[in-house]
Amino acid sequence: MTTELDPRQILEGVTTATITTILLKKGLRNVWIRGARPTREGQKRLVGRAFTLRFVPAREDLATPASWASPISTRAAIEAMPEDAIVVAGAMGITDAGIFGDILCARMAKRGVAGLVTDGVMRDAAGVLATGLPVWCDGAAAPPSVAGLTFVGWQEPIGCGGVAVFPDDLVVVDDDGAVIIPAALVEAVCAEAPEQERMEAWIMTEVDRGVPLPGLYPMNDETKARYEAAKAAGKA
Template sequence: MTSAPLSAETIKNFMYASTATVSMQMLKRGFRNTAVSGVRPLNPKATRMVGPAYTLRYVPGREDLDKPPSPNDPPHAQNKAIEETPEGHVLVIGTEGNLRSGTLGDILALRLKVRGVAGVLSDGGMRDTPVIGNFDFPVYCVAAAAPPSMNHLHPVEVQTPVGICGVAVYPGDVIVADGDGAIVVPRHLADEVARDSFEQERLEKFVAIRVGQGKPIKGTYPPNDETKKLYQDWIKAGEPAGG
């Protein structure tokens, strides 16, 4: 596990590729349980999200521990996550699927945004979704929930493995998200998966052009030697939109 930032090249490659493509690259490496299903972006115009995971784990709340906040409260794990998630990282919030309370609201989400955090991924609910939905900031969750987190949740720790919709996320794993959801990539595989995802996405862009021109699937997708040769010629020509 590492908190080292991703290279600009790896981020660029992941941002170019869809999560569908990244999931295929993970499958080629034997990973079948990497797709976080059921989460959706609050702002459909702010969906692309790439960054290492910084994790926050909640457990079910208890009345003697979870009360309305006051200025004199000692710091807890949520405070730590809001102020210490590194720039360019994704705050990943595990709640055991609790949808009765929001894990964050608009003010905390705004704080993450202005600090340069790459986005938020939660398997729980989110408060103030109409406001967050206007942010140019990727926030993924399962549902809207008006009650504050302390209604039903207790923040216990940061930077520990969490389960998000049945998928394990370890601190430092790379989160790649778009409108289809999110994919979790182990950090030690991130550079090669990003590189191969870029290449697959570019090839499929060319294939889609060919199919749109009326070419049959056989020999085009997956590409045969002739199509691969045409693909290399297309790259050398500067990847023209018309193929």
């Protein structure tokens, strides 16, 4: 099935759980970013292209406050971020140095960045929340990034939470975390995801009315036939 809808319109109605199942069927097991959790309950599901940031371990001659004014800095990277991008920052899982604080997040929000995903942590936690920028991260820490990390570039392949992320991969984030869809698989996922959600919604109605799980989830041939009949009748 093909569709003329924008992938974002389709995937905004699809859970990350469903996406991981579809990608698993295509042989991709490692697409969920470890350590990236929503900073507040009920954050809206977001879909956007990845804008990558890369940190490496701190080296004393490079990871200094003076580096913040360098042409290769998080400040410069923020000014290159396009509207509606989802920033994915590979921070090596470091949890004792915050990669961004309230001022940088406020600037990202002002530029129309959709959200930030990282396997690291934030600083100025209350201020970051006040900016309204949706963030998925591994907590908060007071020290600045240079206390534990060196920023080395943007829009290049990175590792984040154990996942390989390439610029312009599609990112989907919700209450279950962040999932990466390789750019080459976006169309295939969009073709399958709405039907997967529709099928699972019907299965839930069957569970609600007391149908046992064997043969229902996953469906056997008899259940598939009932499901198709329900679709034809407009009841699924």
